[in-house]
């Protein structure tokens with residue numbers, strides 16, 4: 270019995286098998302327990318001999334089980350350690366690192382430029398009321414100039430803002446008739462424009478507004494010139510053209526000389542050699558009045574520029590749609606721009 274049990278202990282390949290051996294030989298229903306239990310029936314002189322023998326057998330089986338158990342546990346641990354070894358000298362898998370979009374970086378750069386000239390950054394909602402998008406900007410319902418900006422209406426009174434100019438009115442209201450107000454406001458705008466090389470139905474704008482006592486047209490020219498020279502370099506040509514916006518009087522538009530064709534004429538500048546980047550002007554007295562400012566005491570200038578157009582001119586991008594197609598090969602070129 271003992272040899273048979275020891276043989277089985279030896280063969281046990283894992284803790285579970287060893288447990289089975291323990292139960293079948295040393296358990297309550299095992300042969301040794303049975304022998305010990307039957308002791309009473311044996312003649313008195315045989316009892317100590319049989320008892321001693323049974324105990325010896327039991328102990329030697331128990332001991333071998335214990336030894337085997339320790340051995341099995343040790344083997345299992347070694348196996349685990351072997352299998353889980355990490356080779357720290359292997360090279361790591363490279364992560365693909367993304368980067369901010371070219372437009373995001375350009376907008377930050379423009380923000381920094383204006384912060385340097387004393388402007389603060391303001392924000393406004395993309396889903397806007399008809400009042401702030403048009404009426405507060407001297408564009409009452411039915412005004413023909415509303416056609417200059419084809420809109421996405423959500424309800425009769427709510428639309429996707431067509432420009433960042435509503436932030437002018439919102440910010441002035443907050444100042445409750447007291448200047449100075451000196452802000453820029455970057456953000457997304459939406460128009461029912463047909464997409465082409467220089468137009469997108471969703472694009473970005475950066476609005477600027479400076480309201481104070483004695484702000485003059487020459488201040489506007491100075492700020493815009495400083496901005497353009499810093500953005501494009503001293504050698505690029507800049508021109509201001511008279512224009513019209515219902516919320517400014519007088520109004521101008523600013524063009525930058527086309528870099529793509531060096532004035533020769535291409536699809537981006539449509540042969541003119543110039544690309545329009547912003548509209549601007551002196552804030553209309555009606556706009557000041559509606560936002561709670563006294564036009565006899567205060568005046569100001571405002572501008573609204575298109576960062577996409579600026580990026581096209583600065584980096585020689587020949588189609589505005591490149592910014593929104595999200596072709597990584599295009600976007601990657603500007604990670605270090």
Ligand code: FA5
Nearest residue numbers: 432434462468469472546547548549571572573575578
């Ligand atoms: C406006 O949106 C006026 N709110 C700008 C303004 C602000 C004037 C404050 C006076 C005072 P305009 O529609 O011209 O104006 O757009 C301004 C600039 O946005 C343009 O010069 C151009 O750079 C850009 N832009 C206009 N439409 C698009 C378009 N569909 N896709 C890309 N850029 C556009």
